[in-house]
Amino acid sequence: MRKAIFNSLNQNKYAPYFLIIIVWLLAILSKFKINGLVYGFDFGMYQPDGALYTFRTLTLLGQTQSDAGLNVANWYATHSFKLNELIAGSLYYESNDIWKLYDTRIMYPLLSAPFVFIMGIPGMLVIPCISLLVLLIAIYKISLQSQNKYAGLIIAILLSFSPVVSRWMLSNTTDGLLVAFISIAAYLLMNLEVKKNGYFLFLIVIFSSFTRFSFLIWIGIVLILIIEKRKKLGVGVFFLSLACFVPTLFTDLKLAVLPVMMSSSLLDKLIYLPISFIKVLFYEFAEIFILDKILFIILIVGFICALNSFDNSKSKLFLVQIFLLFVVGAINGTLGVNFRYQLPILPFLSIVLINNLPNSKFDFLKLRKSSIGDLR
DSSP states (O other), X not given: OHHHHHHHHHHOTTHHHHHHHHHHXXXXXXXXXXXXXXXXEEOOSSOTXXXXXXXXXXXXXXXXXXXXXHHHHHHHHHHOSSOOSOOGGGGSTTTOTTHHHHTTOOHHHHHHHHHHHHHOGGGGGHHHHHHHHHHHHHHHHHHHHTTOHHHHHHHHHHHHTOHHHHHHHTSXXXXXXHHHHHHHHHHHHTTTTSTHHHHHHHHHHHHHHTTSOOHHHHHHHHHHHHHTTOHXXXXXXXXXXXXXXXXXXXXXXXXXXXXXXXXXXXXXXXXXXXXXXXXXXXHHHHHHHHHOHHHHHHHHHHHHHHHHTTTSHHHHHHHHHHHHHHHHHHHHOOSOOTTTTTGGGXXXXXXXXXXXXXXXXXXXXXXXXXXXXXXX
C-alpha cells in the first residue's frame, strides 16, 4: 500500500497537489468539529477581534455603521462562544480605540469583501481557508526546490492536522492571511535566482504590512539577506517595510505596547518587555505541549535541526524569525494565546526541516546532516 502511494506520487506530478487538497479539505471539515471551547480556550471560527474585521468589511460593502454593527452583533450572538453579547455600538469607528491600531489592517477586509457580498458573514472564512491552502502548497513547492518533496508532503500533512494551526488559520482574523503572505515570501527567498522574484517580494512586503504588524518579520529577512550579500535587495526590503510601518508610529503606542498594562507609562512598559518575553516564551510552549503535541514535536525537531546546521542561512533565518516573533508576542503581552503571534514561523520552520530530513521515501524518522546552500 505504501509503495503504491509513493509510486503514484512519483509518476503523477499532480498527485501531491491532490493529496494536499484532500488534507486541506479534511482540516476544514475537522474545524467544524472542534468549533467551540477546548479546555476553556476559544477554538471558534468567529473570534472576538474578527468582529472588527467583519464590521469593516460590511462598511466597505456600503452598509452604514449602524446596520453593520447590528448585523455583526446578531451573528456573534448565535455563532461565537466568548463574544455572544456584543454591543453593536462598540464596533463603531469613533467609539472603539482599537481602530487606532487596526486602521492600516485593510487587506483582509478588502479581500473578503467579494465573498461576503455573495455569501454574507460566512464569507469572512474564505480567505482564511485559502490561506491555509497557500501555506501547504508553499511548503510543498519549497520541498520541490530542495529536491526533498516527501519531507515537504509529510510536513504539510502534519500541519494540517495541528489543532493550533487550524485554530488561527481557519478563523475570521488576519493571522491566516499573514501566514499566507509570509509563506509566499519564504518560497521567493528560496528562489531568488529568478530575478522577478525580488520584485514579487516587494509586493508581499506591502500586502503583509497592511494585513497586520509584520515589520519585525521583514527586519529578520533583511538581516539574512545582508549576511548572504544580497545587500541591494535587503536595503530595498528594509526601506519599503519601514515606509509601510511608519503609519503605525502615529497610532497610540501606549495602546499598542503591552495593552494589558494600560495604567503604566510607555517607559515602564519598555523596561518590562524582557520579563514579558520570558513569560510569553514559557506560556506558549507549555500551552502547545498540552494542546498540540504534533506542533510541539515539529518545533522541537526544527530547533534541533537548526542548531545542528547553524552555519546555514536557512537555519539562521528560522532562529532569527522565531526570536523576533516572540518579541512580537512580548510586545502584545497577552499570555496563553496559543502560538498565535508566532504562527508566521511555519514556513521558515518547514524550510529547516525539509533541508535536514532524509529524502528517502522509506525513512522519514532518521535525521541527517545536510549541506544547505545559501539564499542565493
